[in-house]
Amino acid sequence: MKLFPTQEVGSLMRAPFLRKQLDESVISETEYWGRLLGVERYEVLVDKLRREDYTVEELRNWASLYAIRLHEAAGLDVVWDGEQKRIEMYEHALRQVKGVEFLGKVKVWDAETYNKAAIKSKPQLAENTYVPEFQFAKRHARRELKVPLTGPYTLAEWSFDEYYISRPRTTGSLIERRREAKREMVFDLAREVVRPVILSLVENGANRIQIDEPAATTKPDEVGLFVEAFNEIVKGVNARFTIHICYSDYTLLFPYILEAKAHELSIECANKDAVSLGQDERRGYEILKLFREHSVDFALAPGVIDVHTDFIEPPELVRDRLLHAAKIFGDPSRIIACNDCGLRTRKWDVAYRKEVNLVRGASIARETLE
Amino acid sequence: MALGIEASHVGGAMPRSEELIRAFRRVAEGREPYSSVLVLAKSEASKLIEMQRRLGLTYLVEGQLLWHDILRPFTELLEGVKTGPLTRWFDNNLFYKKPIIVSNILRTTSILEKYVFTDLLSGVNWKLILPEPYTFYRLSANQSYSRWEDLVLDFAGILVEELKTLAGTGPALLQLSAPCLAEKKLDTDQVETVKESLRIVKNGYNGLLMVHLFFYDASNAFPWILDSPADVIGIDPFVTAPELIRGYSFERSLAIGCVDARNSHVESVEEIGYLFNSFAECVEARAYHLTTNTDLEYLPRHVADAKIERLAEAYRILGGGLS
Numbered sequence: 135m136k137l138f139p140t141q142e143v144g145s146l147m148r149a150p151f152l153r154k155q156l157d158e159s160v161i162s163e164t165e166y167w168g169r170l171l172g173v174e175r176y177e178v179l180v181d182k183l184r185r186e187d188y189t190v191e192e193l194r195n196w197a198s199l200y201a202i203r204l205h206e207a208a209g210l211d212v213v214w215d216g217e218q219k220r221i222e223m224y225e226h227a228l229r230q231v232k233g234v235e236f237l238g239k240v241k242v243w244d245a246e247t248y249n250k251a252a253i254k255s256k257p258q259l260a261e262n263t264y265v266p267e268f269q270f271a272k273r274h275a276r277r278e279l280k281v282p283l284t285g286p287y288t289l290a291e292w293s294f295d296e297y298y299i300s301r302p303r304t305t306g307s308l309i310e311r312r313r314e315a316k317r318e319m320v321f322d323l324a325r326e327v328v329r330p331v332i333l334s335l336v337e338n339g340a341n342r343i344q345i346d347e348p349a350a351t352t353k354p355d356e357v358g359l360f361v362e363a364f365n366e367i368v369k370g371v372n373a374r375f376t377i378h379i380c381y382s383d384y385t386l387l388f389p390y391i392l393e394a395k396a397h398e399l400s401i402e403c404a405n406k407d408a409v410s411l412g413q414d415e416r417r418g419y420e421i422l423k424l425f426r427e428h429s430v431d432f433a434l435a436p437g438v439i440d441v442h443t444d445f446i447e448p449p450e451l452v453r454d455r456l457l458h459a460a461k462i463f464g465d466p467s468r469i470i471a472c473n474d475c476g477l478r479t480r481k482w483d484v485a486y487r488k489e490v491n492l493v494r495g496a497s498i499a500r501e502t503l504e
Numbered sequence: 505m506a507l508g509i510e511a512s513h514v515g516g517a518m519p520r521s522e523e524l525i526r527a528f529r530r531v532a533e534g535r536e537p538y539s540s541v542l543v544l545a546k547s548e549a550s551k552l553i554e555m556q557r558r559l560g561l562t563y564l565v566e567g568q569l570l571w572h573d574i575l576r577p578f579t580e581l582l583e584g585v586k587t588g589p590l591t592r593w594f595d596n597n598l599f600y601k602k603p604i605i606v607s608n609i610l611r612t613t614s615i616l617e618k619y620v621f622t623d624l625l626s627g628v629n630w631k632l633i634l635p636e637p638y639t640f641y642r643l644s645a646n647q648s649y650s651r652w653e654d655l656v657l658d659f660a661g662i663l664v665e666e667l668k669t670l671a672g673t674g675p676a677l678l679q680l681s682a683p684c685l686a687e688k689k690l691d692t693d694q695v696e697t698v699k700e701s702l703r704i705v706k707n708g709y710n711g712l713l714m715v716h717l718f719f720y721d722a723s724n725a726f727p728w729i730l731d732s733p734a735d736v737i738g739i740d741p742f743v744t745a746p747e748l749i750r751g752y753s754f755e756r757s758l759a760i761g762c763v764d765a766r767n768s769h770v771e772s773v774e775e776i777g778y779l780f781n782s783f784a785e786c787v788e789a790r791a792y793h794l795t796t797n798t799d800l801e802y803l804p805r806h807v808a809d810a811k812i813e814r815l816a817e818a819y820r821i822l823g824g825g826l827s
Contacts, residue, residue: 237768238804240519243590243599244572245528250804252768292597294768308779309745353595381590 137503138456138471138496139211141435143378143400144282144344145223145476146204146216146485149197156183167482171203194219195270202275204482208489212342213277217476219267223346224292225249227284231327232260237294252294257322259330265338272339280342280376281335282476286324286367287360291349295319317359324363336373344376344400351379351386358390365395376400376435380475384421388428399425400435402474404455405442411450413458422462434463437474438495439488444480446487452495457502466503471496509780510757510791511562512819515716515765515799516633516679517574518567519808521548545569549621553628555809559816562793563631563677570619573600574635574681574799575643577619582662583610588645594683594719596766596802603644605655611662614669622673632675633799634663636682636715637701638694643684653697660701664708679714679738680705681798685729686720686740695728706733714738714759718798723748730754740797741783742766750786758789761797763815768807776818794819 147153150163161183168176179196182188201216220226225248228234233255239247264281271279298315306314332343345367350360368375376398379387384401391399407418418436425434438455439447452471460466471492477485520528527544530536549566556564571577579587579601588602616622620632635643637659641652649655667674685698706713716738717725726749729737738759739749762779763771771779776794784792794815800808 237807239522239525240804241525241598241801243601245525245532247525250768296767296769299767299769307745308741308782309743312742349597352592352597383592 135467136211137466137500138460138469140209140471140493140496141212141280142205142210142214142216142489143437143441143473143476144214144217144346145220145478146201146218147478147480147482149193149200149218150482151179151183151193152197152218156186167200167204171200171207173200173203176200198267198270199274202271204486205489206275206277208486209493210489211277212280213275214280214282215267215271217282217478219263222248222478223282223284224289225251226263227289227327228293230259230261230263231257233257233297234293248292250292250294252296253290253298253319254296256297256326258326262331262334264331265334268335268338268340278342279340280344281340282344282346282378283328283331285345285347285350285360285377286320286328286363287356288347288349289323289327290316290320291352291356293319316356320359320363321366324366329367329369332367332371332373336371340373342374342376344378345396346378348378348380348382350377351382351384354386357386361390361394365393368395374398378475380437381405385424388424392428392430394432396432398433398435398470399430400470400472401437403436403459404438404440404447404474407440407455409445409447409451411454413454413461416455416458419455419459419462422459426462426464433468433470434459435470435472436463438471439473439492441473441475441477441480441488444484446484447491447495449491449494449498452492453499453502456496456499460499460503471499508789508791509794509819509822511677512794512815513561513563513631513677514556514565514763514812514815515761515796515801516565516568516631517571517799517801518552518565518569519801519803519805520545520569521805524548524569541570546621546624550624553624553630556812556816557628559813560820561812561816563629563675564625565631565633566621566624568619568633568799574633575600575603575640577615578635578640578659578662579603581613581615581618583612584608584648585644591643598802600643603640605644605646605648607648609655609658609662611665614666616666617669620670622670625673625675629676631677631679632670633679633681633716636680636685636698637663637705638698639680639682639684653693656697656701657704660704661708663705667705667709674709675711677712677714677736678705678709679716680734682715682717682725683719685715685725686717686722687724688720689724690728699728699732702732702734712736714793716759716761716798717744718761719743721745721748726752730756736793737789738793738795739783741779742797744783746783746786749783752786753788755790757791757793758784758787759793759795760784761795762818763796763811765796765798765800765808765811766802768803770807770810770814771818773814773818773821776814777822780818780822794822 205213714736
């Protein structure tokens with residue numbers, strides 16, 4: 135198997151024609167990217183934009199195609215459509231669920247917010263846009279696909295609970311009753327929402343699925359619950375599963391993560407790392423020692439591209455990060471080259487150049503070891 | 505039951521309205537001057553004060569709507585502090601910017617007057633929320649002080665200087681938010697430093713001093729917190745085991761945060777009363793305060809407002825306030 139295979143982590147900023155007022159500059163940008171990425175028949179889209187003759191669904195399909203081609207043109211081994219058809223990872227997932235009500239914006243930091251929902255009754259999957267989304271990507275992708283889904287623990291942790299805590303419980307202290315309520319909420323989201331989506335995707339040919347669990351370590355005493363819920367959704371499913379956790383205290387994952395039935399764990403490291411070259415000391419990858427000490431049996435995808443800066447990592451920096459990570463982890467064959475997280479906050483030119491250098495850096499790292 | 509409920513008030517950082525959130529974003533993107541946020545935030549603060557007054561709460565908050573996080577005024581305006589990376593705020597999906605202590609901290613400008621609408625608070629019994637000094641230290645990255653104790657005590661001194669600038673319109677109730685005092689049991693040296701820092705604040709401030717222990721089991725700070733200079737000790741009953749504080753008796757007030765600021769379920773008066781009584785029966789305090797377990801900023805604004813209304817209703821029905 136190829137050393138340092140490359141993959142993205144999910145999201146990409148919306149295609150120019152989805153996120154802006156459609157003026158001539160947007161049309162030119164659409165034309166530019168269509169030509170650069172080799173998007174087949176992009177002239178049709180450009181013509182439709184000029185004539186203002188399109189539907190929103192058509193534009194979303196074009197956006198999905200453009201994003202797939204961006205990842206492919208950069209040279210990634212595993213690609214996705216940049217979540218062009220989704221709102222964002224939390225709201226998109228719960229908009230398809232019965233028993234959930236969105237209550238309004240809550241702060242995440244400064245002026246950044248998200249639309250937070252309350253679970254009002256037992257959640258049930260009412261709609262499944264993931265299958266047509268995957269089918270479209272499958273029809274067009276020339277590389278292997280990896281479908282990102284938000285995991286049950288994060289869906290629960292980022293939601294209010296108005297149902298489970300209100301159910302009558304006769305025993306236990308308030309703390310115990312709330313703990314039990316949280317557990318029920320996580321497992322209902324696992325069994326009634328996320329697992330049915332996974333099964334439907336696999337039935338339609340998906341064989342790589344990424345479960346996003348950025349909330350996994352939010353509550354240190356619930357890390358075990360996140361792992362249990364993960365194992366519940368993948369139980370008996372024949373696909374390759376990646377868990378993605380970013381901007382977290384990874385020390386809290388232990389020992390629970392050792393029980394996770396995952397093939398890969400994707401974590402953010404580049405954000406904590408220096409940008410100078412060198413393979414001896416790299417503070418962003420110190421955490422990999424812990425994974426080695428625990429002899430984890432999954433592959434590791436430490437981010438080598440920082441998604442929160444416009445700095446374009448040169449291929450040599452990507453190389454050094456990968457080689458250093460491989461050395462610390464102790465097994466280059468289980469190191470995957472990817473970003474810290476999705477690139478949704480970066481403009482397409484920045485995202486594209488970062489991905490190109492990710493691929494180049496992985497290639498020279500590979501050559502170094504081979 | 506519930507005799508002796510002497511006051512009711514809410515956690516001070518309120519959620520911003522969606523309109524104010526949008527305004528902050530426009531400012532962050534450089535599309536509007538900061539003054540536009542000030543106008544809007546002040547108008548919202550004014551309505552918030554009026555609502556609490558109408559509902560009969562004892563100490564009113566102006567919402568601290570200009571504060572991105574409770575540490576930020578100090579992170580941005582203290583000399584010796586740099587703004588660090590986004591960091592998770594305890595076990596929440598909320599992040600603050602970590603203060604990096606690069607040299608001994610020094611107050612070279614008035615801080616709170618830039619963040620609090622004091623002109624709305626003249627003649628008002630109001631409540632201000634500030635970081636407790638040990639908690640401030642724990643949430644910072646100290647790259648300068650060789651003794652962490654000095655950072656804690658210096659910060660306490662700075663709080664006093666700041667409170668003095670508010671003199672005429674100062675808060676009647678000062679809440680020091682102190683999750684780090686309850687996160688785990690502190691050792692003797694840590695406790696002595698915390699007590700000393702609280703003494704510095706208490707000696708430099710004329711109003712009621714409340715130390716609010718939330719997010720963690722408050723029993724971790726018992727019994728030493730009872731010997732501290734705090735007039736009011738706040739607990740979070742959603743994470744505190746009543747049996748661990750059962751039997752304590754003290755000549756201070758106990759603030760019980762019976763309204764959960766981290767969940768949208770709006771508690772009924774019965775639920776609030778039941779929770780209040782289950783703790784008030786455990787601990788014999790001089791008097792009791794009925795409050796929220798933490799700041800209401802974890803909720804959408806309309807839910808926070810509904811919680812304030814319900815808290816005030818419970819306060820009336822349980823025997824405090826206007827009844």
